[in-house]
Amino acid sequence: MDERQRIISEAVQEEARGALPEEAEVDLWPSVHRRARSQDHGTNRADRAGAVAALVALAVMALVVWLGLRQIAPDLLADGPFDQPGFRAGPAATALDPTPVPDELRRELTREYSQAIAPILEDWTEVSELALDRSQPDWMDRIGELHAVRTRFVQLEVHPIFEEPHAQMTLHMDCQIAAQYALVRVEDYAQIGVPVAPETIFDRCRFPTDGVSDSADPANRSLQATEAPVPTTTLLERLLGFAGQDTPEITTYTVQPGDNLFEIADRFDLQPETVLWANADVLQDDPHRLRAGQELRILPVDGVYHRWEAGHDFRAMAAAYGVDPIHIIQYPGNRLDPDSFNPDAPELPDGYPLVVPGGRREMAE
Amino acid sequence: MNEQEALARLRQGDLRGLETLVRSYQREAMRLATLITRDRALAEDAVSDSFLTVRAKIDLFDPDRPFRPWFFRIVTNACLKALRARRRVVTLEDLEAAEAVLWNAGGQTGSRRGPEERMERMEAIARVRQALRTLTPIQRTAIALRYYGGLSEAEMAAALDIPRGTVKSRLAAGIGRLRALLGETEMSE
Numbered sequence: 001m002d003e004r005q006r007i008i009s010e011a012v013q014e015e016a017r018g019a020l021p022e023e024a025e026v027d028l029w030p031s032v033h034r035r036a037r038s039q040d041h042g043t044n045r046a047d048r049a050g051a052v053a054a055l056v057a058l059a060v061m062a063l064v065v066w067l068g069l070r071q072i073a074p075d076l077l078a079d080g081p082f083d084q085p086g087f088r089a090g091p092a093a094t095a096l097d098p099t100p101v102p103d104e105l106r107r108e109l110t111r112e113y114s115q116a117i118a119p120i121l122e123d124w125t126e127v128s129e130l131a132l133d134r135s136q137p138d139w140m141d142r143i144g145e146l147h148a149v150r151t152r153f154v155q156l157e158v159h160p161i162f163e164e165p166h167a168q169m170t171l172h173m174d175c176q177i178a179a180q181y182a183l184v185r186v187e188d189y190a191q192i193g194v195p196v197a198p199e200t201i202f203d204r205c206r207f208p209t210d211g212v213s214d215s216a217d218p219a220n221r222s223l224q225a226t227e228a229p230v231p232t233t234t235l236l237e238r239l240l241g242f243a244g245q246d247t248p249e250i251t252t253y254t255v256q257p258g259d260n261l262f263e264i265a266d267r268f269d270l271q272p273e274t275v276l277w278a279n280a281d282v283l284q285d286d287p288h289r290l291r292a293g294q295e296l297r298i299l300p301v302d303g304v305y306h307r308w309e310a311g312h313d314f315r316a317m318a319a320a321y322g323v324d325p326i327h328i329i330q331y332p333g334n335r336l337d338p339d340s341f342n343p344d345a346p347e348l349p350d351g352y353p354l355v356v357p358g359g360r361r362e363m364a365e
Numbered sequence: 366m367n368e369q370e371a372l373a374r375l376r377q378g379d380l381r382g383l384e385t386l387v388r389s390y391q392r393e394a395m396r397l398a399t400l401i402t403r404d405r406a407l408a409e410d411a412v413s414d415s416f417l418t419v420r421a422k423i424d425l426f427d428p429d430r431p432f433r434p435w436f437f438r439i440v441t442n443a444c445l446k447a448l449r450a451r452r453r454v455v456t457l458e459d460l461e462a463a464e465a466v467l468w469n470a471g472g473q474t475g476s477r478r479g480p481e482e483r484m485e486r487m488e489a490i491a492r493v494r495q496a497l498r499t500l501t502p503i504q505r506t507a508i509a510l511r512y513y514g515g516l517s518e519a520e521m522a523a524a525l526d527i528p529r530g531t532v533k534s535r536l537a538a539g540i541g542r543l544r545a546l547l548g549e550t551e552m553s554e
Contacts, residue, residue, distance in 0.1 A: 005512075007486065007490055007493055008464065008467045008471070008493055008508070009512045010490050011467070011490045011491075011497060012513050014494060015400060016397075016400055016513050019395075019396055019399035019400060019405070020392065020396050020405075026391050026395055028387055028391045028395075028409065028412060028416070029388060031413055032387055032413050033380065033383075033384065035413065036383060036417060036420060037380075039417070
C-alpha cells in the first residue's frame with residue numbers, strides 16, 4: 001500500500017468510526033429476530049391448506065394471465081417489445097424525466113439500450129422455451145437459469161428514460177417465472193434448487209395498485225393475497241399498457257439549413273418515402289421543396305400518414321395503402337380499441353390522424 | 366459458538382445461529398452501510414435486511430468460502446437498493462475512479478515523520494474524508510469494500526458480476542485488467 005492509499009484508508013476508517021463510535025450501542029438482533037419469526041409465521045401458515053390454496057390460486061392466475069398473453073400478445077412474451085424496430089420510450093417513461101431528452105440523444109440511448117438488453121432477452125427466450133420442455137430431466141435447473149437471466153437484466157445500468165419500461169419488463173419476467181413455478185406441483189418446491197421461496201415469487205408478482213404501500217408484515221401480506229387477490233385486470237392492463245408503450249407518437253422536426261430528405265429519413269430510421277408521404281401538405285411529394293425552417297411530421301414507423309375524412313370507407317382506405325385494416329387498428333400509436341373498433345362503421349372524428357404502418361402509395365406527379 | 370457452528374446451525378434453521386452472526390457482524394456491517402448510504406436509518410434497515418437475506422440464502426452459501434466477503438456483498442447490495450442506485454454492480458473501474466478523486470483531494474504528502482508532516486497528513490486525511498462525501502454511491506461502495514471491508518482486489522473481482530451484454534463501451538476500458546484478474550474462464554462465460 002502506498003502513502004496515498006494509506007491516507008485514503010485512514011480517512012475511511014475515521015469516517016467509519018465517526019459514523020458509529022465504539023461507545024454507540026448497536027443491537028439489531030431484536031428487530032431481525034422479530035422479522036425472522038414473522039417470516040416463519042408466514043411460511044408455516046403457507047404450509048397449511050388454506051394458504052397453499054391461495055398460493056396455487058395465485059400461481060394459476062399468473063399462468064392464466066401468461067397463457068392469455070401468449071394468445072393476445074405473443075410478441076410481448078416471445079421477444080419483449082424492445083427489439084422491435086419502432087420502439088420508443090412512451091409517455092410514462094418520459095414523464096419520469098423532467099428534462100426532455102433531445103430526439104437525437106434519445107435515439108442514441110435507445111440504440112444503446114436495445115444493444116444492451118438484446119442478448120439478455122435472447123437468453124431469456126431460449127431458456128424459457130427449454131424450461132417448458134418438461135420431458136428434460138433438468139428442466140428445474142432452467143428455472144434457476146431464468147432467475148439468473150432476470151438478475152442480469154435487473155443489474156443493467158439503465159438511463160432514466162428507460163427505467164419505467166425496464167421495470168415493467170422485469171415484472172413481466174417475474175410473471176413468467178411465476179408461471180414456470182405454477183407448472184410445478186407445490187410439493188416440488190422443496191426440490192427446486194433455486195433460492196426463492198414461493199412467497200417471494202408471488203411477492204414479486206403482485207401488482208399493487210398504485211400508491212398503496214406494501215404491508216411490512218409478510219404474514220399479513222399473504223392474508224391480503226387470500227382476501228383480495230387477483231388484480232388480474234390490473235396486471236393485464238399493466239402488461240398491455242407496457243406493450244402500448246411501444247407507442248409511438250408522431251413527432252415533428254424542423255428542417256435545418258443543409259438538411260436533405262435522405263439524411264432526415266436516415267436520422268429517424270425511416271425510408272425517405274415515409275417522410276415525403278407524411279408531409280405531402282408541405283412537400284407535395286417533391287424532395288426539392290425541402291426548405292430550412294419547415295416543420296416536418298415524423299412518423300414513428302415506416303408507412304403512410306393519413307388524415308381521416310369522415311364518411312370515407314375505412315377498408316378501402318387501408319386497401320389503397322396496401323395493408324390489412326387490422327394493422328391500422330392494432331397499431332398502438334393510433335389509439336384505437338381493437339375490441340370495439342368497427343372498420344365498417346368507424347367512429348372517427350374528421351381529421352383524426354392515422355398512421356398506416358407499412359402502407360405505401362403512389363407518388364403524386 | 367464460533368462462526369462455522371453459527372452457519373451450520375442457521376443452515377438447519379436454528380435462529381440462534383443467526384443471532385451469533387448478527388452479534389458478531391452488526392457493528393462492522395453498520396459502519397460499512399453507513400459509509401455507503403451516509404444515513405444511519407437507511408443503513409440500519411439495509412443491514413437488518415441483509416441478515417434476513419443471509420438466512421434466506423444460506424443454502425446457497427458455500428461453507429468452504431469465507432463468510433465475510435459474501436456477507437459484505439449482500440450488505441452493499443442492500444445499501445445500493447436502499448439508495449435506489451441504478452446499478453448494483455461495482456467494478457474495478459469504479460474503484461479506480463473513486464481513488465483518483467480521493468488522491469487528488471489528498472494532494473501531495475510526503476511520508477517523512479515530523480510534526481509538520483503529521484499536521485499536513487492529518488489535513489490530507491480531513492480533505493479525503495470531505496471528498497469521500499462527494500463520491501457517487503457506486504464509488505463509495507467500491508471504496509468502502511476495499512478500504513473499510515479490506516477486501517482484496519481479487520476478492521472484489523470475485524464479487525464482480527459481469528452481466529453479459531452490459532454496455533460494451535463501459536467494459537471495453539477495463540477489460541484487459543479484468544481479464545487478468547478474473548482469468549479467461551470467467552470472462553468467456
